[in-house]
Structures are given as C-alpha cells and as structure tokens.
Amino acid sequence: MISSTAVVTGAASGIGRSLAIALATMGYHLHLTDRDPDGLSSTRTAIEAAGTGQILSLRTVDITDQHAVVSWADALVAEYGVPDEVYHVAGIAIWGDARTMPHDKWTRVIDVNLMGSVHIVEGFAQHLTVDNPTRKTKRRKLVFVSSAAGIIGLPWHAAYSASKGGVLGMCEVLRFDLAPRGVDVHVVAPGAVDTPLVSTIDIDGVDQTNKRVLTAKKLFQGHAQSPEQVAASIIRGVRKNKYLIFTSRDIALARWAQVNAPFAYRGAMKLLNRGFRWVAAGAQLN
Template sequence: MTTSGRLDGTVALVTGASSGIGAATARALAAEGALVVAAARRKDRLDEVVEDIVDAGGRATVCELDVTDQTAAAAAVDGVVAEHGRLDVVVNNAGMMLNGPVEDAPLDEWERMVDINVKGLLYVAHAALPHLLVAAEAEPRRVADMVNISSVAGRVPRLGAGVYNLTKHGVGAFSESLRQEVTERHVRVSLVEPGAVATELLDHQRPDVREAYQNRFRGKDLLQATDVADAIAYLVTRPRHVAINEVLVRPTQQQA
C-alpha cells in the first residue's frame, strides 16, 4: 500500500492546463506517476502539453473545457471518472486577472473574473468532491487532494485590484470552510497563493494596467510556473497523515 510519495495509480484533473502554472502542474503531477487530465479551453495548446507529457514517459489526456459552464464542468468531471475509474487530485487553477481602478471599470471585466475565478472553481469543486471522497477511502493512497490556486492578492489587498482581490479572498474563505468539512474524511484541501509569476496572466490586461504592473516588477526575478508547480506537487505527495493547507510563495524580491 502506498500512502505517500509518488502518485502511481491515481488520476489528477488540472484546470487551466493549457499554459503557465496549469501546464507546469500537469507535467509535474505526471512526472510523479499520476494519469493527468489536462483541461482548458484551448485544445491546440492542451495537445502540446499532453504530447510533452507522453514524450517524457508520462500519461495524460486532453479535456476541452470552459469551467464557467456549469453543465460542461460537471460533465467533464464525471467523464474523467467514467473513463479512468477514479479521481484523486483536483487542481483548480483556471483563473483571470483583470486589474484597474474601480471607478469607471468595465463591468464585463468584473463579471469575467467572478465567472472564472469563483464560479468556475465552485463548479469543478462541487462536481469533484463526491469522487474525491470515494478516492480517499480507496487504495493506493487512501487520501485525496483538492488544490485551489489563489494569489498573494487573496491575502493582501492592493490598490487597483479590488475585484481580483475579492475573488481570491473568496477562494481562500471557501477553501478553509471546505477543509474543515472534509478533512476528517482524508480529503485534503490546500490553498496556493503565488506572488508575481512570469506567465500569460498579464496578456489580458488593458495596456495601461499591464504597463503599471510591469513597472512594479521591472528588474526583479519573478517566479516561474515550474516553481509553483513544484509547490503543488509537494502538497499532494505528503504522507496521508500530513495536510499542508496553505502555501504563500513569492519571488524573493517581492515585498507585498
């Protein structure tokens, strides 16, 4: 019986897996032995991630998914279990950052962030939880994991990030409440809060907002997606009796 260490014999679902932290996490969990279901909207990018995993000797499949569609999210989760027989690890990584002042903000940006950062995460969590509870009672690990990706913005509100702060604080509150609900049944709920990461997250920002962010971190060594993926892999490979519930990881030079 394997109660810690590698993820052989398990199935992991990673959302937002077409790039950045999600893609790096899919590769990291596959390297630990999990069969990884890489989910996102951009199938062409998912195909590349899965090809990389398979070429490296891992196992992975593509799941084209928009997590903001509740019906599609539920069907995707159920499809994973129908095809692979189980679901042991869920990494709720899909997210969007659209910052800027509250005054005169485009309301569609707020709606998009709430839809993906909060509602999308909730849809996947709701659909996945029954399967994680089953996996937590089964071999090979007798423990299951849900990892929700928040942000340093979920701990430290900043000027110009009001609604993004709101969504990520919400992710933290939900995660802690769910942790208390299921932890005695060996489903571990972990929150990962990255600081500044060199990913595509800035690509969706308005030009002035993107420039201000870039100026804030100019000349500093940012985290790489693989740094966050390493933290996620560490969380889900702890022994059954160990739950690491919260990880805040910043670049060394980031003050807040």
C-alpha cells in the same frame, strides 16, 4: 514512480502546464483540461516527449459553464474511476480602478476565478468523498490556486481580489467539511509569477504600450518566479500536507506582517499603491 491519477485544469499554459508536466515526470496518470485546445495539445506533446506519466484524457472545457464542468467530471469518473488528486489552476487576471471598472469585467473575473472554482467543487467533491474512511483509506486531494491578491491589499486588484479571496474563504470551509470524508483541501497563494498572463493581462483603462507600464512589467518579471518553480512548490506543499501553500517568501512575510506588524504592512501597501499610481499616470486611455 507514483501511479496516482490527477486532474489538472488550466493545463494549456503557465502554472497549469508546468504542474501537469511535473506530475507526469513523477509518473502520474493525468486528466487535463483547458479552454485552449491548441495549448492542451502542446502540453500533451511535451509530456509524451518526456516519456513519463500517462495522459488518460484531454478535454476542452469552459469552467464558467457549470453544466459542462459537472458533465465532464461525471463522465471522467464513470470511465476512469475517481481521481486521487484534483488541481484547479485555471483562472484569469483583470485589474483596474474600482471607480471606473466596467461591470462586465467585474463579473467576468468572478465568473472565471470564483464561480469556476465552485463548479469544480460541484463536479468533483461528491466523487472524492468517502463514507466513514479509516486510517488505511487513501486520502484524496482537492487543490485550488488562489493568489496573494486574495490575502493582501494590492493596488487596483479589487475585482481580482474579490474572486481570489472568495476561493480562499471557500477552501477554509471545505478543509473542515471534507476532512472527515477522506479529502484534504489545499489552497495556493502564489505571488509574482512570470506566466503568459503578464503579457495578456487586462489592466482596465491603461495603455500597456506606455513606457512606464513596460518598465513596471520588466521589474515584475525580474522579481517573479517561473511557472516551473511554482509548480514544484505546489507539489511540495501538497506532499507535506500544508493547507495554505505560499510559493514565495515575500508573500509569506506579507501575510505575517499583516497579522503581526500591521503598521509595517500598511506602510508597504501605501508604497505599492503610490508606485502603481505613478505607473498609471500618463498611461490612461481616453
């Protein structure tokens, strides 16, 4: 069993919950946070029922509040010491036509996904780094969950992709900036994942009770991985010290095609876009 400490954000549901439970099963001591206190309590109950690992702290934090995030990180370190690993999973999904997407939805998804990630850096990076680490120094881990949408051109994902692509770009810099100071940075690019976000996702201007939309969601869920599978892929990728962690082969293939077979990639994206337009046709809200 591992006796390391880890922070997990977004631990109330979906990937964050599954990741927290998986780490607890491995014997981790955990600090869990989310904006949903009831969901956090449910995760704690599941971990305690398993009888493995240990929850050191449970805290409701809004990751869009920079002061709250930094204060929480400082207090956590002051009371429990520097965590070995930080997994930032919390995020939201908002899709829509870029021509009509309301400004407040652009800012909301960027505030949560991108600026929330920035706040995690501001809160933890200074604590995780070590001056002049040696070969014997235990390397710490800083892990961010981005998305396949941060890499490939999925239809109606402009705002969401801006937020997740920003996380990828930030991590690309941090991996080199923090490596000499004893911190390994990892970024995860999940594809389709069957989380509660599937039923609560905001698709701007689209009636989600429409039959075509419901059919598309069923197809998505049939193709999607479970949060438990994604959590296992994240842990495996971090253990293998992979920087960019794909949790499904289709996204790894899409990334390869984007670089090495651009004609095939462009054709696939055109088909996806056409399919999305078909789904949205007749489901537009007035």
